[in-house]
Amino acid sequence: MSTKCIFCDIRDGIIESEIIFENDSCFVINDIEPKASIHMLVIPKKHVNLITEFSNIDFDIFNDLFKAISSCSKISNINSSGYRVSINQGKNSGQMVDHLHLHLLGGNQLGEMV
DSSP states (O other): OOOSOHHHHHHTTSSOOOOOEEOSSEEEEEOSSOSSSEEEEEEESSOOSSGGGOOGGGGHHHHHHHHHHHHHHHHTTOTTTOEEEEOOOSGGGTOOSSSOOEEEEESSOOOOOO
């Protein structure tokens, strides 16, 4: 049965997706609409929409998110050339899925951020 959250459905195996990396707190998949030659999504297993919804004990999840970014940057060979990590929070930022996730982008020259 679908949870109406695509990331939770991927986590639960309801929707098939190639998991690139996984640890206790998160999993990583390729973005289906990449904005760079490497564009991965680092997704906490716990369903949380916004950073402000985390309780103090949940912030340990961020440790695992950044460990996943480190591992995936090495797996995809962008750790030396450089990469960008971004989080979109809320509709005005462009957050398209109401489940917190980090974007790992690299593999080519990225444009400037505002």
